[in-house]
Amino acid sequence: MTEPTPGDQVWTIPNALSLLRLLGVPLFLWLILQPVFHGPHYDGWAILLLAVSGATDYLDGKIARAFGQVSRIGQLLDPAADRLYILSTLAGLAARQIIPVWLAVLLVARDLLMSIPLAVLRRHGYGPPPVHFLGKAATFNLLYAFPLLLLGDGTGLLHDVAGEVGWAFAIWGTALYYLAAGLYVVQVRRLIARPDSAA
Numbered sequence: 001m002t003e004p005t006p007g008d009q010v011w012t013i014p015n016a017l018s019l020l021r022l023l024g025v026p027l028f029l030w031l032i033l034q035p036v037f038h039g040p041h042y043d044g045w046a047i048l049l050l051a052v053s054g055a056t057d058y059l060d061g062k063i064a065r066a067f068g069q070v071s072r073i074g075q076l077l078d079p080a081a082d083r084l085y086i087l088s089t090l091a092g093l094a095a096r097q098i099i100p101v102w103l104a105v106l107l108v109a110r111d112l113l114m115s116i117p118l119a120v121l122r123r124h125g126y127g128p129p130p131v132h133f134l135g136k137a138a139t140f141n142l143l144y145a146f147p148l149l150l151l152g153d154g155t156g157l158l159h160d161v162a163g164e165v166g167w168a169f170a171i172w173g174t175a176l177y178y179l180a181a182g183l184y185v186v187q188v189r190r191l192i193a194r195p196d197s198a199a
Helices: 013-037 043-066 072-095 101-123 133-151 157-193
Strands: none
Touching: 013 043, 013 072, 043 072, 043 133, 072 101, 072 133, 101 157, 133 157
């Protein structure tokens, strides 16, 4: 099945869902960082917001493909929302000492490294290539991992199980995140090696 050609639509349901996810980022940060500043715990609300974000991430792609609403702005908004949720969650979990700083650094470093092939593409006159399945799988793993790790910040059987499952998702998500980066680099190399590639 071929990927649909993105259009110039702006006001679509998938784009509205992506925009709502973006607007939820500062609210999520406020919720998760409250205990750092000796405020109340709003972890339940933070987890709910992450769950809604994950659901809308799935829905916007499905709706876009099903109703022919794949757009260029959507191809920018969707991964931007994913990256911001991942970064904000990493910041919050690291500040709360729920995850080690090295894990946050590892995931942020991957995004920084990916700016290099993106710059190469731009220099050759290309925009970012569409997100492939492996990248989506990595994001889903991480977006499942984070609420479970947050839920695991407590005592009792439920918290213990959530923490263990959350770490499993985090490890798989991180591995897939780097594997997806490798495939992205291969995509870029093939694209710029084409005879019709811009100078």
